[in-house]
Amino acid sequence: MPNEQETERPRTRIQQRNRDLILEAALEVFSTHGFRGATLDQIAIEAGLSKPNLLYYFASKEAIHNELLSGLMDTWLDPMRAMDSNGEPIDEILAYVDRKLEMSRMYPRESRLFANEIVQGAPRILDALKGELKQLVDEKVAVIRDWTSQGKIASVHPYHLIFSIWSLTQHYADFDVQVRAVLGEEEPFDAAPVYLREVFLKILTP
Template sequence: MSEEDEQPRPTRIQQKNRSVILEAALTVFSAQGFRGATIDQIAEAAGLSKPNVLYYFASKDDIYRSLLTGLLDMWLDPLRQIDPQGQPLAEVQRYVAVKLQMSRDYPRESRLFANEVLQGAPLLTEILGGQLREMVDGAASIFAGWIESGQLARVDPHHLIFSIWALTQHYADFEVQVRAVLGEGHDPYAEAGIFLAGLYDRLLKP
């Protein structure tokens, strides 16, 4: 490959501007949805001109896809951290706690991802059937090994993972509803942490 064919590495300013655009896009997409969001809104939220935004990203689709791909990678990371040599119940409980903490720390990201899936995931179908499925199958295989060795109660490992997603991401995707029902003086995430730890302890102890 010649020097002319090599892609120059982005400068710190370019990296910063890309990050600023993606952060602004997250705010706009999570509030307006993909169809309702515009490049003009993203540019305004980023404090940049529309041509400047389009210098870094070819289109709204390009921004959205970059945002979702990065989000999915972050979402999958806790699955990668499951230790096959660890103590089974502790590993599952750690995964539950991390997923709940992510819902608390990244509610916009959770809602954006949920909205994409509810729309049929047109921009993520290939990734969902590839990278995501591969990671989930790997974690489910670890859980299945622990179940077969008698270290966890007999449950379907894939549906165990689905249940963890549902019971943790609910607090981000429906946070307004949760807080409205609980009322003042409650910390939904702290209370959920205690509840879920007890729930999975009772469910999974052999």
């Protein structure tokens, strides 16, 4: 049984392929219906496998969801980790905004998966938010405070600055339907990068 030891990677090519198929399908379904709204049957159909076959590779519905979330958490925080405390402050933050927006454009389903989880109270990743996430944010906040005190960027509340970046970039993935409904034909991601760069430049310029 391949799912007995969750920590080690699958061995065979079949296991690798099917786990990938399942996670891909699960991402699709979980991101559009939330955890409780998603069903194993849906995921099975989407993956082109039988339901018992899903449960041969993963112990439970929750196990699939957990795998997705924890696997994603790392990737998701990469753009923030890449902020360089030795770089030029404004450039570093603007580059972070760019990376984050690009992430939303490339991986909207991943963004919505997190959005669903957090909007619904984050019952399954609250620990990661209070731990891993908070730790990284605290670290970067210290860097931003440093930049502020050196007069390199305007004096803004560092935590809320970060919330702004998350909020504005993820909005284009999470609320994509609404944005498109309002814009009509116009493509959201055409003007968004330019607009956001402009906005954060104004916010950060001392």
